Every structure is written in C-alpha cells, then in structure tokens.
Amino acid sequence: MARIRLQEIAFTYPGASEPTLQPISLDIQDGEAFSLLGASGAGKTTLLNLLSGILPPTQGRIFFDDVDVTELPGRDRHLAQVFQFPVLYQSMSVAQNLAFPLTTRGSTLNREAIDKRVSAIAKELNIESILKRSANAISLFEKQLVAIGRALVRPDVSVVLLDEPLTAVEPSIKWRLRRTLKHVQDELGVTMIYVTHDQTEALTFAERVSVLADGQILQTGTPEAVYQNPAHQFVGHFLGSPGMNFLPSNAFPQPLQRSFAEDGDPETIGFRPESAGLTAPSEVLLSGIVETQRVLGTAQGRVVSMYGLRCGAAQVFVRSPASFACGDEVGIALQRWVGFREFLRVGSNGAE
Amino acid sequence: MAQNKTQDNRAWLGVLPVMLIVAFSGVIPLMTVVNYSVQDILDFNTRFFVGFEWYRETLTDPRFIDAFLRQLGFSAAVLAIEIPLGIVIARGMPTQGLRASLLLVLLATPLLIPWNVVGTIWQIYARSDIGLLGVTLNEMGFAFNYTAEPLHAWLTLLATDIWHWTSLVALLAFAGLTSVPAACYQAAELDGASKWQVFRHVELPRLKGVLVIAVLLRLMDSFMIYTEPFVLTGGGPGNTTTFLSQYLATMAVGQFDLGPAAAFSVIYFLFILLFSWLFYASVMRSEEGS
Numbered sequence: 085m086a087r088i089r090l091q092e093i094a095f096t097y098p099g100a101s102e103p104t105l106q107p108i109s110l111d112i113q114d115g116e117a118f119s120l121l122g123a124s125g126a127g128k129t130t131l132l133n134l135l136s137g138i139l140p141p142t143q144g145r146i147f148f149d150d151v152d153v154t155e156l157p158g159r160d161r162h163l164a165q166v167f168q169f170p171v172l173y174q175s176m177s178v179a180q181n182l183a184f185p186l187t188t189r190g191s192t193l194n195r196e197a198i199d200k201r202v203s204a205i206a207k208e209l210n211i212e213s214i215l216k217r218s219a220n221a222i223s224l225f226e227k228q229l230v231a232i233g234r235a236l237v238r239p240d241v242s243v244v245l246l247d248e249p250l251t252a253v254e255p256s257i258k259w260r261l262r263r264t265l266k267h268v269q270d271e272l273g274v275t276m277i278y279v280t281h282d283q284t285e286a287l288t289f290a291e292r293v294s295v296l297a298d299g300q301i302l303q304t305g306t307p308e309a310v311y312q313n314p315a316h317q318f319v320g321h322f323l324g325s326p327g328m329n330f331l332p333s334n335a336f337p338q339p340l341q342r343s344f345a346e347d348g349d350p351e352t353i354g355f356r357p358e359s360a361g362l363t364a365p366s367e368v369l370l371s372g373i374v375e376t377q378r379v380l381g382t383a384q385g386r387v388v389s390m391y392g393l394r395c396g397a398a399q400v401f402v403r404s405p406a407s408f409a410c411g412d413e414v415g416i417a418l419q420r421w422v423g424f425r426e427f428l429r430v431g432s433n434g435a436e
Numbered sequence: 437m438a439q440n441k442t443q444d445n446r447a448w449l450g451v452l453p454v455m456l457i458v459a460f461s462g463v464i465p466l467m468t469v470v471n472y473s474v475q476d477i478l479d480f481n482t483r484f485f486v487g488f489e490w491y492r493e494t495l496t497d498p499r500f501i502d503a504f505l506r507q508l509g510f511s512a513a514v515l516a517i518e519i520p521l522g523i524v525i526a527r528g529m530p531t532q533g534l535r536a537s538l539l540l541v542l543l544a545t546p547l548l549i550p551w552n553v554v555g556t557i558w559q560i561y562a563r564s565d566i567g568l569l570g571v572t573l574n575e576m577g578f579a580f581n582y583t584a585e586p587l588h589a590w591l592t593l594l595a596t597d598i599w600h601w602t603s604l605v606a607l608l609a610f611a612g613l614t615s616v617p618a619a620c621y622q623a624a625e626l627d628g629a630s631k632w633q634v635f636r637h638v639e640l641p642r643l644k645g646v647l648v649i650a651v652l653l654r655l656m657d658s659f660m661i662y663t664e665p666f667v668l669t670g671g672g673p674g675n676t677t678t679f680l681s682q683y684l685a686t687m688a689v690g691q692f693d694l695g696p697a698a699a700f701s702v703i704y705f706l707f708i709l710l711f712s713w714l715f716y717a718s719v720m721r722s723e724e725g726s
Contacts, residue, residue, distance in 0.1 A: 136622070136626065138622065157625075158622075158625050158626050159625050159626060159627075159628045163626060164626055164627075165622065165623065165626055167619040167622075167623065168619075169617075169619070171617070171619050171620050171623040173637040173638065173641070174641045174642075175637060175640070175641040176637065184627055184629075184637070185627040185628060188627055188628035188629050188630065188633065191628070234623075234627070
C-alpha cells in the first residue's frame with residue numbers, strides 16, 4: 085500500500101499541438117478510495133496510463149510513497165489494474181488466475197503461502213465456490229470478480245487502478261460488484277484509484293473525487309463538497325442529473341441581487357434542481373414559465389415532479405412537489421446557491 | 437402436437453440440386469473407386485470380384501509401408517518446423533505501418549507460386565553444379581548433392597515445403613495475434629509475467645483456434661504432397677523420397693493397376709480422415725477438459 089503523489093505531471097502525445105494533460109498535481113493518501121471522474125476525452129485514461137507506466141510523462145514526477153517511480157517500468161511499480169472488460173488468463177482455472185501474480189518473477193512466496201493468500205482473497209470476494217472452474221466457464225460478473233481478485237492478491241501491491249471496471253457488467257448486478265469493491269476496499273485498506281465517467285459510481289465509491297475536463301483537474305474534494313460546492317461551473321454541470329442550473333446574477337430580482345452582492349458579487353449564480361422550490365409568482369422571486377413536467381415519484385405522500393422552466397433566455401430545472409401545469413408562470417425560491425466569478429457557457433465536454 | 441403439424445415434403449426439392457452436385461462431384465466418384473478396389477480389372481470388359489484381396493495386399497506391401505512411414509516422417513517434420521517457425525515470424529512482425537504491409541505481401545508471395553514452379557525453383561537452386569545454394573554449399577566444403585544423398589534430398593524437400601508453406605502458418609498466426617486485446621498484454625506486464633509466460637498464457641490460448649486450422653491444413657496438405665518431390669527428386673535417390681501419392685500415381689497411371697490403386701486410394705483417404713479426426717477430437721477434448 086502506498087501514498088501516491090503526482091507532481092506537476094503533464095502529457096502531450098508526440099506530434100500533437102495540444103497537451104492531453106495539463107500539469108496536474110495530486111496527493112492520494114495511503115489506503116484511500118480515490119476517484120477520477122470525467123467525460124470521455126477528458127484525459128482520464130492518459131492519466132491512468134501515466135500511473136501504470138505505459139506512457140512516460142512529458143514533464144513532472146510520480147512518487148509512490150517517497151520513491152520516485154517516474155522512470156520505472158510498470159511491472160516494477162507493484163501496481164495492479166482492473167480493466168473495462170475482465171482480463172483473465174483463459175487457459176487457467178480461477179485459482180491459477182488468482183495465484184498467477186504470486187508465481188511470476190520477483191515473487192518469493194512458497195506454494196503454501198500462495199494457496200493461503202488465494203483462499204483469503206477468494207473468501208473476501210466470495211468466489212470460493214468457483215476456484216476450481218476454468219476461467220472460461222464462469223459468468224461475466226464472476227470473471228470481473230476474479231480480475232479484481234488478481235489485482236488484490238499481491239500483498240505488496242501499492243495501488244489498484246480500476247479503469248471503468250463496471251462497464252461490461254450488466255446493470256442489474258453493477259450495484260453488487262460496486263458494493264463488493266467498496267467492501268473489499270474498506271476491509272483491506274488498499275489504495276484504489278477508480279476511473280469512471282459515471283458520477284454515481286464515483287460519488288458512491290470514493291472518499292475523494294477529482295473531476296477532470298480538458299486535461300485539467302477542475303476540483304478535488306469529498307463527494308459531498310464536489311457536489312454541493314462546485315469550484316467550477318463544469319463540475320456543477322457535470323454532476324447531477326440534470327446538472328446545476330446557471331443564470332447570470334442580473335437575471336434575478338433586486339433583493340436577491342443585493343444579497344449576492346454581499347456575498348462576493350458573483351457574475352453567475354448556480355443552483356441545483358433540488359435546492360429550489362416552486363411557488364406562486366412574486367416580486368422578490370426569480371420567475372419562470374413552466375415548459376415541461378415529468379413526474380419523478382412521491383415523497384411524503386406528495387407527487388414530486390421535475391419541472392423545466394424558461395427564465396428569460398435560459399432553461400432551468402427545478403424539482404418540486406408543487407403542482408403546476410405547462411404555461412403557468414411561477415416563482416422560483418432558492419434554498420441554496422453557489423456563486424461563480426464569471427459566466428461560462430458549459431458544453432458537454434468541458435468549459436468553453 | 438405432432439399429428440397437427442402440416443407435412444410438406446416439397447422442401448426436399450429445394451435440397452435436391454445440392455444433393456445432385458455432391459453426388460456427382462463427391463459420392464459417385466468415390467464409390468467408383470470403392471467399386472474398383474474390390475475387383476480385379478484386366479481390361480474394359482473383363483473384371484471379377486476379389487473382395488478385400490487388394491486391401492490385404494496393399495497393407496502388407498513393404499513398399500507401401502515404407503512410403504507410408506516416410507510420409508509420416510515428412511508430415512511430422514513439416515509440422516514440427518513450420519508451426520513454431522510461423523508463430524515466431526508472426527510474433528516478430530510489426531502490426532501496422534508500411535513495413536507491416538510490405539511484409540504481408542512478401543509473406544504471401546510463396547503462396548501464390550504454383551506447386552510445380554516451386555519445385556522447379558528449388559530443383560535448380562539446390563543443384564550442386566549450377567544452383568546458387570548447391571554450389572555455395574559445395575564451395576563451403578559440404579559435399580552437397582541431393583540427387584545422390586538421401587539425407588540431402590530430404591533436407592531439400594523439407595526446405596522447399598518450409599519455404600512454400602510457413603507463410604500460411606505465419607499469416608494465420610498473425611491474424612490470431614492481432615485479435616489479442618492490448619489490455620491482456622498490459623495486465624500480464626503488471627502481473628510481472630515473463631516473455632515466455634506472456635506467450636504461453638496470453639497469446640497461445642488465443643491462437644489456439646487458428647493454430648488448429650493451420651495444423652489441419654498443413655497435415656492434410658503435406659500428407660498428400662506430390663508435385664514438389666515429383667519435380668525435385670522424382671522420388672529418388674532410389675525410393676527414399678517416394679511418398680504415398682507418388683507411389684499411388686506410379687501404380688494407377690504408370691502400371692494401370694486399377695484395382696490395387698483403388699484400394700490404395702481408399703486406405704490413403706481413410707488415413708487422412710483418421711489423422712485429422714484424431715487431431716481435431718483431441719484438441720476439442722482438451723478444450724472441454726480445461
């Protein structure tokens with residue numbers, strides 16, 4: 085287990101004019117469950133490849149504990165990786181797969197110690213019953229469990245990299261695998277870096293999340309902090325479904341503008357669909373016209389809907405138990421908001 | 437349920453053309469051979485039934501047994517060299533770029549050359565009086581002469597076959613290797629696997645399918661080899677490179693012994709079928725067992 089430090093790591097593909105990764109610094113604690121979240125093309129995989137030693141960084145250093153591993157090949161970094169689809173040695177049994185990293189070069193364990201380690205990991209992942217089966221003859225879900233087991237089996241593993249490990253697994257059992265992963269992480273205290281574009285996976289798995297866009301880390305923090313207090317508009321937009329609403333602060337009525345002014349005078353106000361409510365229109369509230377309504381379910385006996393509203397030029401979404409019809413003019417009461425210095429148009433891939 | 441099912445036999449009419457083609461191209465000629473093999477044919481009008489006499493005679497014929505053993509040795513040597521060599525070549529090939537394309541064309545070239553031309557090329561190339569290889573070897577102090585030395589004849593024949601057909605194995609293996617996902621190599625690297633372990637546990641299991649095809653093709657083809665030895669050595673020196681097909685041709689076309697030749701053909705055919713089946717079945721069984 086190790087603490088992972090990235091020091092001003094950057095990467096530009098040979099011949100490319102734009103860097104794929106801007107200089108990034110990260111400090112991941114020993115035993116931490118860490119997540120890298122970003123849309124495809126944000127640079128997640130490149131960052132992962134830098135960590136696993138497939139790519140050499142264009143600049144910067146990588147430290148595992150206090151050892152500079154920047155120049156070390158992947159096999160000497162003592163890390164393990166779980167891939168999008170299960171990568172197994174298909175001609176071996178499940179037990180042989182789990183034992184394989186312990187039998188390769190540099191491993192000094194004897195047969196007995198290997199068996200002990202394999203059965204401990206199998207027990208942890210609850211796959212003892214399939215140990216003797218061929219790696220070809222088990223379900224996709226079990227295969228990915230075995231791949232995870234192989235990543236965890238080496239006692240000296242410094243960090244486990246998980247590259248969208250739930251992609252290939254059926255939605256109906258994703259949550260089982262996610263829970264197993266989380267459980268194993270808690271139990272074994274392995275440093276894990278979980279790369280995903282799926283916010284639910286990232287926010288439920290990690291103790292801390294870094295949101296990546298356009299080769300930059302926009303924000304690093306606890307899931308709660310990243311969700312509630314996005315440091316960048318893209319973070320607010322990317323997290324949540326639908327994401328955060330953004331309006332220029334001068335679109336709000338006077339009394340609200342005054343309270344914004346007391347709070348650092350932001351250019352842009354962001355608020356989440358669930359941190360606003362709909363009421364009758366009023367002078368002191370932001371007003372909007374209901375354009376769409378979609379029933380989400382019930383809460384405390386009342387029907388809750390997601391309303392799409394038009395506020396001047398912008399469209400905002402508000403989750404509310406109130407009952408309005410399309411075309412109604414309503415007041416939007418903010419319970420919680422976040423101010424941003426400037427107004428950015430936010431695209432799907434990053435800030436523009 | 438079964439009684440209510442509408443019976444409509446007209447569908448058989450749809451299969452009829454295929455059955456006719458297969459009958460005329462495969463079954464009837466084969467049966468003709470089987471028919472010949474149980475008769476003694478003196479001329480077009482005089483023939484009589486001899487039962488399994490020709491089979492007994494063929495199987496106890498020392499010349500047949502010799503040719504058969506030579507054939508086995510030749511096929512075994514061809515497989516033992518071409519399959520590993522093809523894999524080594526495929527592994528060494530670049531996977532993309534101009535060099536990869538050029539190498540693929542280069543590899544495919546021997547496959548496009550007609551058999552008898554291949555035989556002629558090597559017949560001249562290896563000649564000890566004017567051939568580049570033969571002369572060079574003699575200059576270097578090896579008394580190389582494939583027309584007189586059985587071992588030299590064998591080596592020349594093997595070299596010819598390897599030159600002609602290793603490409604096929606290499607191309608098949610190359611196609612198989614390109615289907616190995618990059619993540620598998622990466623996982624093996626992170627697991628600390630050695631080069632041999634990567635080959636043994638990552639590549640070989642994924643090559644199994646194409647290698648089965650390669651072995652079957654090379655086994656059947658080398659077992660039926662005729663043109664190259666016919667052009668190169670004519671079966672000599674003596675009978676040392678007379679393989680089954682050449683012995684058969686001498687019997688059927690040269691001596692017009694239709695009955696024994698037919699029995700020979702049937703035995704020959706059954707052996708190829710048997711070997712292919714044995715190989716395929718053993719591969720499939722090991723697949724299930726693992």
